[in-house]
Amino acid sequence: MNAPLGLEEAQARLLALAPLLPSESVPSEQALGRILAEDVPAARxxxxxxxxAMDGYALAGGDGPWTLVGESRAGAPYRDVLSPGECVRISTGAMVPAGADRVLLQEDAVDTDGRISATELPPAGRHIRARGFDFxxxxxxxxxxxxxxxxxxxxALAGGHAALPVTRRARVAVMDSGDELASDPAACLPHQIPASNAAMIAAMLAPLGCEVTRIGPVPDDRAALAEALAQAEGADILVTSGGASVGDHDLIKPALADWGAEIAFWKIAIKPGKPLLVATRGPQVILGLPGNPVSSFVTAFLFALPLVRKAAGELDPLPASTMMIAGETLPPIGPRREFLRAVSTGGEVRLAGSQDSSALSALAAADCLIDRPAHSPALPAGxxxxxxxxxxx
Structure with missing residues (x-):
């Protein structure tokens, strides 16, 4: 049996399988949050x-006084060429008339019957935004x-683009499976638990702008799984939750094989989330997440979200890490790299509560994951x- 893959190797192998989505042109204001499929040059x-850059007077040469000959407003420029010794009243954003070489601030100007003097003369070019200084x-x-x-x-709008080339939205199907799952959280029998993983994963994917289809919950039955997988035919990416482990009723692997999918790799050396599965079916990528809710969340964060970002065309799809200070002593770590649910405050980080892979209350309280390498000794506070x-x- 092959050893579980390390996190970075597994992420790299998964991202290399990301589907290549086509581009489409959409109105610029509908492109918010989308990924650009091409470089965008300025059209103007x-x-x-x-x-x-200021309200005042556009001056044409000399030390003054200057004869006031007109006005230039934003959207209503002064059309004539100023001669030396002339000026126009000018507002912020208005075109500087030809012949003018600087703008005198309004508060530094004295108007004596249309003759403008300067209490402080600005140097040439001052308070003028030159043509093309932005782009x-x-x-x-x-x-x-x-x-x-x-x-x-x-x-983009300032550059003259009413439409932008973006990557088509990824079509993602999310399916949870298990005989113990109840679709109605208000009507659970004692042997059942509410189905929450697919809703959680769909919510995690929502900010990425992909089109998400929910499937299930699906019972642990080959025929039921086959019917559910058929609903994912048009998806670019299928994310499943549950059934990817090694129990007698963990049927995702054989169901995927029946569907024509090929396993790319299975099992990751992290905790929680070891029984992660990656498969392909033509250009379609299947990501099988563990069924425990915390394991499902952590692996979705580390694998599903980067996969969708990469498919959308993001150049840096992996989550970024930072360094913080342990606000309490952290326990030693076993043979797998571990991601601890935690809360950050004022540059310090503390455990959010129980680190059991089924503890949703601690997960809901967490705003970060502490990354602890395998075989780490206890880490002192500070x-x-x-x-x-x-x-x-």
């Missing part, structure tokens, strides 16, 4: 002309693989520790 120059037509505004954030949306913040927790 910004600003398109020299603009005033020129043809400059690369946005890079392929970047998510469209509010600021990037504004930049020591630095690696932490993953739960962006989708």
């Amino acid at each position: 120059t910004q600003p398109p002309a020299d603009l005033s 020129h037509a043809g400059d690369r505004l946005l890079a392929k693989g970047a998510p469209v954030t509010p600021a990037r949306l504004a930049l 020591e630095a520790i690696r932490v993953f913040h739960l962006r989708n927790g």
